[in-house]
Amino acid sequence: MSDKQLLMSVLQHQKGFARAPWVPFAGVHAGSLCGYDANEILHDADKLVEALMSVNTYYHPDGQPVIFDLQLEAEALGCELYWDEGGKVPPTVRTHPFENEKKIPCRCMIPKEEDGRFPIVLKAMRKMKELVSEHTALYGLICGPFTLASHLRGQMLFMDMYDDADYVHKLIAFCKEVCASVAQMYLQNGMDIIGYVDPLLSQISSEHIEMFLLDAYAELFQHLKTCHVPSCLFVCGDATANLEVLCRMKPDCLSVDENVCMKDALAVCRKYDVVLGGNIQLTITMLHGSSQDNMKAVIDIIEQCEGTDDLIISPGCDMPFDVPVENGIACYQAVTDYENVKTALQYYDPEQTFDDVEIELLHYDDLQRPIVEVFTLDSRTCAACTYTMNMVKEAYHRQSDAFDYIEYMYVDKASIARCRKMNVEHLPCIYVNGNCIWSSRIPTVDEFLSTIKKIGGK
Template sequence: MAEYTPKERLARALTGQPVDRMPAVSVTQTGTVDQMEACGAFWPEANNDAEKMATLAEAGHTVVGFEAVRVPFDITAEAEFFGCEIKDGTKEQQPSVVGHVVKTVEDIEALRGYNLDHGRIGVVCEAIKILADKYGEELPIMGSMIGPFSLAQHINGDEWFMAIFTNEAFALELMEFTTDFNVAYAKKMVENGADTMVIIDPTASAQLIGAEFYEKFVVPFHKKICDAMHELNVPVVLHICGDTTQGLALMESSGVDGISVDQNVDAATAVSKVEKAIIVGNLDPVNMLWNQTPEAIREQSQKVLDAGVGLLGPGCGIVSKTPTENLQAMVEMAKSHKY
């Protein structure tokens, strides 16, 4: 079989075409303190400065060996863009959303007319352009964004889960708004050079809200993003936290090309629950990648590979203190695997 560039290999793997071997990538966040110290770009500055963001993303390739570059590192840029209060991150910790801006349909209306060149959304898009200009011919350029359901929660706050049960009109209006934003943002990332899109929608779980509500408030909105990306020949990977086993078929029904599952999901069971989408994952980022030895990581990686995953990777975002040699053990196992 022909050898492929990393860019070709990932695109083929995500769309079900034969490849020479497994790509070695992480669809979830890649930044670590080891990489920061190696490249000189540190959080929190690397979350806010396009050059530093690109430099730290590049370290995932040059230091760790991932065969892709990916931005951003956190999931708060979108909420900050719409005026939510953000608790600043540190060198080791990501920022978090602590204040919310929408309670009514009128509040949603007030957020319209945004400019995607502004704020950290603009920074992420600029970082993608920097990375694409340097690596776009060879490496996959992954754009990532928080999904529309979790963005709605960030904007609305803890009331969001009650809203989907008791105020359907408002909830659907907010979902339409966040999804339209997601589509516009994703298209902007693609215009700047992204060729793979990752939706991180941590609270959009059928286990959490039930299959009926997932089908109403999540599937059609994820499908809208997938359709927009597929029109541009951009594959889409979806990550939802927790035990998503019972919701995998619903997740796949939105048209995603890959589903990233976390460590609470049995990998072999996940593979059996989908028809076309590839399963991505699912090494425990804390108990395995951060706190175990390279030898233990190789052993667990082999078990996950034997389960039939399409891409070996972390079960969630990589912990910032994860040792480089541990990530390299995972990369080594992926590169040595032939389907």
């Protein structure tokens, strides 16, 4: 059985294989393997293919995405993007076309093959299919309908869910049609697996998911089943409370990040015959850890899940640009040679404790007004983190005299040490005066400002 066949068999809910499939989510990180930055590989099909082939060569994936860019659809629909000059992160959405006026786009706006950067992506898909189709399954990743709706409507979408459910239903319905159309486009260009990436699903309630998204996703996944195409749903953040409703959508695979306990998630997934993917820590382990740390992370996931049935090993989300290549290779080795690696690690001692990073906490009792500390994975790359920060910035724009704020990004060692010292459990989260107020949930601007007012200052 080839590596690709193993992955496809697991996604078809077959069991009893000697190992779990290995799927490294190397988006812009792929560029780092051959000297290209994010902006280069996301604008040049030839450079993108070269980078993807480096991933294939170094990490020997059973499956790999061709692109991990949740702004692709939004850009084709009229959102302006911000491209980071450092070239280490994908673009972020800068403008939201329906932010100031509730509109529902007409079907003629659904992106076509010639729109935006789709020609670059489709060319890369066809070339990768030609190069690796015998041994590697290719993922076509698509921005999910809720995150896409937030790109179009902006922060106001979270208020709309309470104030105008009819509009949200209509906007989600349009975004679902975009997802279905892009999926068909990707299938026609050689993709083996379709994955919907909807990070913001961890930031809303199960009730809102059931109200606005359950039927839309069930329809998307059912269509893929009738086409005999495996499907995946990717969600970031602490999605623990929403696992049940996400599985009821009936994807073939649910991928979660490091905020979710794999053992608990797998128990829910098995109730609905859903494969679980995840969830190697992106920063502490993959970016800042050693090869041994990464091997141990894989071993721990497999042991936590009590075996490899119904399991795909992967990073919790899109790998950071600067992940050392040896760490990705270490994960592959642990997946494919589990017993020997486990034996080799029997005297493992974690090298990276961050105890050497000195952190001084703020003197909250001395502040003249509340200080808002926002802990994010990286608001330049994580959609849930981006919208959390955008909400804080919008609130500050409205009432800049009410509070101060600062962001701590988990890609930074000092921020990791601060998270540990302040007992931060989930990302993104918002602390006010040293106390966690919102964890893996994005409040509305009005709710945020009302809370700040109640807390007050000296």
